[in-house]
Amino acid sequence: MVGNAPEIVNLQQAQQSTIASAAARWLRLRSLQLPWGRRWSFLCVSARCIYCGGPGDLGAIDLCEACLATLPWLPPGGGGEARAVFAYQPPIDDDLRALKFNGDLRPARVLGALCAARLAQDGVVPRCIVPVPLHPQRLRERGFNQASRLARELAAWLGVPVEERWLIRRRSTAAQTSLPAAERRRNVHGAFTLSTLGLTEPELSGASRACIVLLDDVLTTGATLQAAGAAFGAAVSLQRWTVAMAMPAKMAKPT
Numbered sequence: 001m002v003g004n005a006p007e008i009v010n011l012q013q014a015q016q017s018t019i020a021s022a023a024a025r026w027l028r029l030r031s032l033q034l035p036w037g038r039r040w041s042f043l044c045v046s047a048r049c050i051y052c053g054g055p056g057d058l059g060a061i062d063l064c065e066a067c068l069a070t071l072p073w074l075p076p077g078g079g080g081e082a083r084a085v086f087a088y089q090p091p092i093d094d095d096l097r098a099l100k101f102n103g104d105l106r107p108a109r110v111l112g113a114l115c116a117a118r119l120a121q122d123g124v125v126p127r128c129i130v131p132v133p134l135h136p137q138r139l140r141e142r143g144f145n146q147a148s149r150l151a152r153e154l155a156a157w158l159g160v161p162v163e164e165r166w167l168i169r170r171r172s173t174a175a176q177t178s179l180p181a182a183e184r185r186r187n188v189h190g191a192f193t194l195s196t197l198g199l200t201e202p203e204l205s206g207a208s209r210a211c212i213v214l215l216d217d218v219l220t221t222g223a224t225l226q227a228a229g230a231a232f233g234a235a236v237s238l239q240r241w242t243v244a245m246a247m248p249a250k251m252a253k254p255t
């Protein structure tokens with residue numbers, strides 16, 4: 001996605017700094033508008049940054065502005081059709097693993113808020129958030145869907161609902177990470193179908209262009225998000241977002 005040339009690295013750092021500053025402003029402002037139920041705990045107990053342990057200074061989120069500025073924000077444009085908020089590198093990769101494998105909700109709360117700040121910067125105003133579903137069998141084994149947990153946090157900050165009934169994973173697929181890139185698209189092709197539950201007639205017919213955000217935790221080849229998005233057909237205007245994009249280690253890493 002990026003090269004090692006100094007001017008490209010400098011440009012990327014400038015873009016990251018701009019994104020981080022705008023995110024900080026949005027989080028502070030939006031914190032004042034959140035429902036009381038989401039704010040009260042931060043009024044009773046001060047926010048604590050999940051990265052440095054210092055006091056939070058961004059409103060109703062356990063994060064400080066200094067740490068927010070060092071996160072691996074991705075500039076717009078990476079990921080093709082799908083857009084990712086962060087590069088899959090520390091501390092974001094650790095956060096997502098803690099959520100996925102330990103069910104740790106604290107990073108999900110922070111990442112959901114940061115996703116909301118990033119979408120707001122892009123002017124994305126969705127009608128709802130649709131998390132990429134797990135197959136029911138995988139859901140029973142894990143006990144939760146990590147994309148749903150991120151979606152709930154994102155949706156709460158944007159003030160929109162989460163729709164978990166629309167998209168159905170009708171086929172259990174091998175874990176994408178276990179497959180070579182060339183086989184990932186075939187693995188998930190046709191794995192998703194759209195339920196008519198909750199979709200309005202104009203949306204089903206394609207007459208409505210309501211924006212819907214399809215959310216997943218990690219993007220590698222983009223095959224899962226593409227297959228899930230294909231299930232919507234022309235029903236809605238779809239935005240594909242992931243929290244993080246995995247990049248080959250040989251690519252330059254944002255600092």
Ligand SMILES: [Zn+2]
Nearest residue numbers: 049052064067
């Ligand atoms: Zn901090």
